[in-house]
Amino acid sequence: MNRAVLKYFEQIDSFDQHVELSMSEETRVNLAGREYVWDGDRWYSSDDYGSPPLGVVHQLNALIAKNLAAEDAAVTNIDDLIKRAKTARDAGQLKRAVDLAKQAYNSAPFNPGIAAVLCSIYRQMGKPELALQVAEKLPPTNYSPLLTSKAAALCDLERWEEALNVIRHVLAIGMNSKGNSSGEALGVWGRIKSKAPELCD
Secondary structure (H helix, E strand, O other): OOHHHHHHHHHHHHHHHHOOOOOOOOEEEEEOOEEEEEOOOOEEEOOOOOOOOHHHHHHHHHHHHHHHHHHHOOOOOHHHHHHHHHHHHHOOOHHHHHHHHHHHHHHOOOOHHHHHHHHHHHHHOOOHHHHHHHHHHOOOOOOHHHHHHHHHHHHHOOOHHHHHHHHHHHHHHHHHHOOOOOHHHHHHHHHHHHHOHHHOO
């Protein structure tokens, strides 16, 4: 094991022994001579309030993973589980995010909102097959975020024609209800048009 890796695990061991985390308070972590703060939603540097690089975020997430898991284990309310799952997803804590979302999903497997969050996390983890499985287990729905995630998963799998059929339905829902469509849905449409233009003629 090289020195950098050894030092990294030594930092994790030291953190576990000396830091207690409360999601209601800021948690400060010193890493490589710099202080970072977890405010319950995101990481930032204490000296300039800027977001740390992705590689540093991964290290910081590993350092507080056990503490967050202990707090997450006490959460049973579905709304709180999904809120934490979204926060974890956006912070790059994907293992934590999927665990929280799955707990909510297992309690309400036919809730399209929960399914949409779980789908988005699976896609972010590079698992579009699992995202598609979740989306297809639900009864037919017009819930656009779930349908958009389904279309995006189909794109990930290069199933362009199926993705096009789903996203056309999403765009029609948007036009009929509010006169516009979400940026994510339009992004999926653009992706299909770029990769399979012959289908969009």
